[in-house]
Structures are given as C-alpha cells and as structure tokens.
Amino acid sequence: MGLKDMTELGAVMSEDERPDEQEEGGVGTAVLERPETKEQPQSTDDGDADRFAHYVSKDRIMESRITGRPVVALCGKIWVPKRDPSQYPVCPDCRRIYESMTGGRS
Numbered sequence: 001m002g003l004k005d006m007t008e009l010g011a012v013m014s015e016d017e018r019p020d021e022q023e024e025g026g027v028g029t030a031v032l033e034r035p036e037t038k039e040q041p042q043s044t045d046d047g048d049a050d051r052f053a054h055y056v057s058k059d060r061i062m063e064s065r066i067t068g069r070p071v072v073a074l075c076g077k078i079w080v081p082k083r084d085p086s087q088y089p090v091c092p093d094c095r096r097i098y099e100s101m102t103g104g105r106s
Helices: 003-012 047-051 058-067 092-102
Strands: none
Touching: none
C-alpha cells in the first residue's frame, strides 16, 4: 500500500480514525470493522409440507441418515428426514406425482 493509497484510505475514515502521520515516518495503521454475517442455509422445511410424509427414494433416505444431508421429495420439498413418516398423511403432491409415474399403482 503506497502513500497515495494511505491518503485515499484516510479520506474515507472519520477525523478520529485517520492514521497519525506524525508517527514513525508518517504512516499509521487503520482498522476497518466489518460486521459479522452468518450464512443461513436455504431450506424449505416449513409450512404445510411439515404436516405430510413425502416420497423419496430409499437409497437417498439411507444416505441422508448417514451423512445428514438433505433429501428432495417428489414434490420438491428439501429437508433432512428426522420424523417417523408413518405418523403423517402422505403429501398430496408426492402421491399425485408418484401415481403418474407408476400408472396409478401404489
């Protein structure tokens, strides 16, 4: 960072934050604060879809249980399976898609 860069940096800081140009050769150190941001993983694990059991391939469910990675249901819901699906009614969208794939056989 050259002297020109330090002058430009000093121009964007408030008067109190400008480097003291009298210290050791006229160059100081400035600290710029950055707000900490946390990335929130995108999930569709909310709403009405939580009230239904969804169709997902058995292989994907087993993989999810081992790795903890989310699965994608036929209806498009993305989530990590943790609940007993037998306690919930089948998702109407998943059922419709599954029946269209199998020719109406359940």
